[in-house]
Amino acid sequence: MITGKNYIGNNLSSEGNITFKTFNPKTNTQNDFLFTEASDDEINQAVQLATEAFIQYKNTSGIKKSNFLNAIADEILNLDNDLLQIYKMESGLTIERAIGERERTIWQLRMFANLVKEGSWVDAVIDTSQPERKPISKPDIRKMLIPLGPIVVFGASNFPLAYSTAGGDTVSALASGCPVIVKSHPMHAGTGEMVASAIIKAAKKTEMPNGIFSNLNSSGIEVGVNLVKHPNIKAVGFTGSVIGGRALFDLANQRKEPIPVFAEMGSINPVILLPKVIRKSKNKIAKIYSESITLGSGQFCTNPGLILGIKSDDLTNFIQILANEIVKIEPSCMLHPNIIGNYEKNKAKIKSQKGVSVKAEYVNDVSKNFGQQVIMTVEGETFFKNTTLHQEVFGPFSLIVQCKNKEQLHEIVKNLEGQLTGSVWADNDEEIKYKSIIDTLQNRVGRIIFNGVSTGVEVCPSMQHGGPYPASTDSRFTAVGIHSIKRWVRPVSFQNWPQKLLPIELRNENILKINRLINNELTLNSI
């Protein structure tokens, strides 16, 4: 079933010399399949095919794109248990998690299928002419969103399905009318190839142009770098580390024609616990966070890595309860020896900083590659001054900062780097007293949560997944939900354009019955 080859458009190909295997962290052994990294020639072929496919695909109707996306969902489901097994073998995650993530992937595909079938997402705006206007007549102008061109998507290590081969970036780009070239994540190249085969099958079945999708294997950075530098590539989607995302961002901006990079990167997702709620609900909140911090071995971008409170006996008690709770939880397998290696390294780095104390650490023997959770504490002033403590530790880790007072808490929040999420816990109306701190927090995050945890990212129109740098490279766009399609498009105006040459979305007759802003009024009417 798994060939180890690249999909260059519809063709399986393995011309390169570099080969690699994936790793099963649960058994701590290499998997059998041998993958061949894409060669420079194969990269160029994939981009060339995508460039040609774009000419046809950008003008493909919403209904046809919708059929294609639904067919991808069907074909992924057809992979059935084979997919779940390879997912498990390449990630150390459970079958339950595989099923859940597949469900999310399918849901995303169907959601975008519905979005493009309905059609209003193109934001059609029409201003009809006013020939009689003085001193000069007003022309007829019509505007809508059109796709940018071939897109490169980097598979994420922590979501082998939902943010990889047919994940949020790929699906939103395909929905917009852009061909996609996936640089498959080396940790789950087999999962990637299997999903790619589903996409290719769906593309053939629904008669999509060859080159609309390619899947390239890679073991290092070269394939990704060459893709991002290729002049025909028009945008990049990435989920991963700040170092990786920033490197791609810099590369893309140094091109003769710079292109947008949507990198969803690091975040420590600060949590503010206000005094009254801690007094009243310390047991409940401690239990919730012991679970949230260790969920999926802390390998979520929304993992709560920073808890901020104001020093008090209640906070001390809370920390102790959280410490007691968190060590009760059984550690689970992390994605890869490299991931756990980095986790241990970063944990040790924080531990070695002056003023940091470990409050709880799971120390019992665990299987190889299992992540042992830890919580540490530090005083507000120490945290404020030492930016090493502000860095993400990817894994089941959280740092609790004990601020000396409200003012110090505010100063710390003011100086936080950009974050994907921020959470606030408060008792009845307690939040009113902290309005300015909350307002400051809101200005540093993409999503702000009240009396709840940041883990669990709903796929819905109101979701903003992305925040001020370094949470993401462009806080104006989301990586999750229907509006993520906006990353791959740009508006074009048609002035005095003949009806029959106009895209159907902009013609007088509202053939698709979509929402359009006509002469400043949102309407379903024809002209």
Next chain:
Amino acid sequence: MITGKNYIGNNLSSEGNITFKTFNPKTNTQNDFLFTEASDDEINQAVQLATEAFIQYKNTSGIKKSNFLNAIADEILNLDNDLLQIYKMESGLTIERAIGERERTIWQLRMFANLVKEGSWVDAVIDTSQPERKPISKPDIRKMLIPLGPIVVFGASNFPLAYSTAGGDTVSALASGCPVIVKSHPMHAGTGEMVASAIIKAAKKTEMPNGIFSNLNSSGIEVGVNLVKHPNIKAVGFTGSVIGGRALFDLANQRKEPIPVFAEMGSINPVILLPKVIRKSKNKIAKIYSESITLGSGQFCTNPGLILGIKSDDLTNFIQILANEIVKIEPSCMLHPNIIGNYEKNKAKIKSQKGVSVKAEYVNDVSKNFGQQVIMTVEGETFFKNTTLHQEVFGPFSLIVQCKNKEQLHEIVKNLEGQLTGSVWADNDEEIKYKSIIDTLQNRVGRIIFNGVSTGVEVCPSMQHGGPYPASTDSRFTAVGIHSIKRWVRPVSFQNWPQKLLPIELRNENILKINRLINNELTLNSI
């Protein structure tokens, strides 16, 4: 009336050591006023004030912002003839042009005042909770656009009013809730100071926080560079050359926290003349382009600098007619000796390229600083190979490319750099035969025009002013029209957020009666 000082928030200040004067190109003499460049201290003060003002301003209601913007319009009108005179003295442009540009500026202010008063522009999206959902309950999530923070706007040389101190960038940023610091254009520092005084008056009158607006003088690049590098600045608006825009773009991307730069830069605005329309309407089209090329001495970003046709006797005749027409037009004064200096230099550069011939040039004596129009021609193949010929010549210039056939025309269009606009002229249904060329052109431009000229940029919702690089640094946004506000904002999600802490746009009761997407349905209803 003109002090030569900087506005650091509400205060006039001139602590720096560098002074400069503006220039009257019509009289070819320096103007009297002496301007003091902003010092490093003044720059930091302006940014600090803007940072503090943002805390209050970002939560200011749409009605209050609307009052502020309308007050700016009123105060600009109150400047009356004084403003028109200084405009004329610093630009060489006519009083009629000054009045027209002031009208556009006022219109933009009123338009954004209406937009923020109405309020739907924040794109409110609400997904209510589903506590009963399995396996986990769905939280309540609500999303809207919030402002980024202090913005730097660079005044444009060619629009002392409409794209400078209170121009499109400033007004859209202020409307969004961002404080603005203008780096005034050195060529019209007096016009800038006068408009700044109107903004400050309006800010005081409507009780806006001090620091919401500053106006900094500069004679070189230092002030702009220091502003863009300041960590508290969150985005940049710029209109000018590719070299200038790219330099700011690079600077902004090299920051620890990169920020978006919206640079509207160079464009040669290609025009395709199809064979049948040339045969039939050569006189009319030649007349239209003789006027469009020389309009405002060619100092518009939408000036048609490239005309593409297929070789024929009709095209030869058209070129001759255009040549005859264009020399009949009286040259007019350009903005500044530097502008005309560059025009002459770039003209000479194109003229010196192999295969280029001058078809018409205004050679009669003209006053100092008047721009003498010229049209040149070149064969398709020569143009295709020599990218020097693809560069913008800012001024009353156009290059006509004679393609040997349809295929060569298509190849040329395919390889054009990104453009603000592209135009197509066709006779009855002739365009159908050239559909693929037109489709290619559409992919290279931000606005595409049928049987009309690109000069004249309507300020309306359907306008896209911005195109693929190097037309602008971010083709996904427009610099003109209501949607230009989208450059200065980002979405934020509020999860399970208490009603009284929510922005009023997101509360259950639709207090502002704005359009909101509630559970996937666009509605004016409350919840």
